[in-house]
Amino acid sequence: MAAWGERLAGVRGVLLDISGVLYDGGEDGGKAIPGSVEAVARLKQSGLRVRFCTNESQKTREALVRQLRALGFDVSEEEVTAPAPAARQLLRERSLRPHLLVHDGIRSEFDGIDTSNPNCVVLGDAGDDFSYRNMNAAFQVLMALQEPLLISLGTGRYYKETSGLMLDVGAYMRALEYACGISAHVVGKPSPEFFQLALRELGVGAHQAVMIGDDIVGDVGGAQRCGMRALQVRTGKFRPSDEQHPEVKADGHVDNLAEAVDLLLEHAAR
Secondary structure, eight states: OOOOHHTTOOOEEEEOOOBBEEEBBOOOOOOETHHHHHHHHHHHHHHHEEEOOOOOOOOOOHHHHHHHHHTTTTOOOOGEOOOOOOHHHHHHTTOOOOEEEEEEEGGGGGGTTTOSHHHHHHHHGGGGGOOOHHHHHHHHHHHHHSSEEESSSSSSSEEEETEEEEOHHHHHHHHHHHHHHHHOEEOOOTOOOHHHHHHHHHSGGGGGGGEEESSSIIIIIIIHTOEEEEEEESSSSGGGGGGSSOOOOOSSEESHHHHHHHHHHHHOOO
C-alpha cells in the first residue's frame, strides 16, 4: 500500500463508527475503548470536521449520546447519523405504513407514523424480541402484500459487547429475504444513500472524507463504494481474517482509534 501521507492527503472530514470504535456496549452502559475518548477530543480540536455514523438500532440518538457522554465522549445528538430517523423520513416521503419489528428502545422514533393496515415491514435490531412469533408475524405481513417491502436498519451480521459477540439485524433480514424471495431496502450502512446523507451532514465531498470503522464490509466497503477512503480498526468486531477479505481491502489497518487519529493529524489536510 502507498505511504500514509498519500493515503490520507486532502482529508477534510472524518466519519466515525461508534460501536467497536469508540466503545463496546453492554448492559452496564458499556466501556470506552482505551484511548478513544481522548482521540475524539483531539480530532475535534484539530479543525477536521467530525461526524458519528452508526447503525445503532436499539437506542434513540438521544439515549446513545447520553450513554457516550457518561463514558466521557464529547458528542451531541446533532452530530450523529443513525438509521431510525432516516427510516422515518423514508416512511413519510413514501406514505408507508410499517409493521415494526424493532427494539422497544427506538419505537419512539416512529411516533406519529401510521401503523394500521401495514404495507411494509421495518426491521431493526430487536434483540430478545426476535422470537419465532414476531419473525413469523413480519413474514406474514410481507407475504400478504402484492409488492412486499422490507426496510432494514442495517445489514450487520454481528457486533461486539463487553460480554462477547452479539447476533445483529442482518441475519434476520436475510431470513426474511430468503423466505419471501425479496431483497430488503437497507437504511443504514452500507447503503450508499446512508453514507451520502452522512457526507451532506458532514459538509465535505466523498474524496475529502475518511471513514473509520470496525466492520470490513459495512464500514469500509460501504464507504469505499461511495468514493471515500476507509480505515479499519483492530477493535470491536474486527477479525484477523478481515485483512485478507476477498472483496474489500481497507485503505489501512490501525490498532485503534487513537492510532488512526495520530496518522490523520500527521498527514491529513496537506
